[in-house]
Amino acid sequence: MTDFAAAIDRLLNQVRHWEQPRWRGKADQTYALVQRLADLVADVESRPHRPVPREHDMILPDQLRVMADDLLAASAPEPVLAEAASAVEILRKNL
Template structure:
């Protein structure tokens, strides 16, 4: 899967959630027991881990900022970091699949 396809998957998720206010972020994700914000932050961390691996750098914890409204921006940043690392298509495919899976339960 190409970087463009990953970018498209991220953009679709950001369009879905970018206008949400705090109550929607705090709601429990479909079929789960965690908030939507927790689920998206988990996705952000997963993609950040893929980027760190692709760069040959140690994995670092992505901070959970005090305002869930920044989660779409955090997602964009870590996805851009992953693309900039130039990983194999299997890695971008894995990231895009994670984005799509998260999007489906929000």
């Protein structure tokens, strides 16, 4: 759990202050992570996957925080958290 929580905090610290021009070319990758986290939460809770609404790019940090908090609150098993942490770190390196 700690690795995922730390990874998401690092990512949010990296992107939360970005203005609209900085999101160009990066928003779709970030949204894909939001959707991946939502899918992981759905899997842990045995619910069907549903699309996360694609809001304005400036909302992406908030969506990341909500999906991360949901995954932690769902008491996801360590392998799921490790998968999520890996996805977060891959995105951080690609931004």
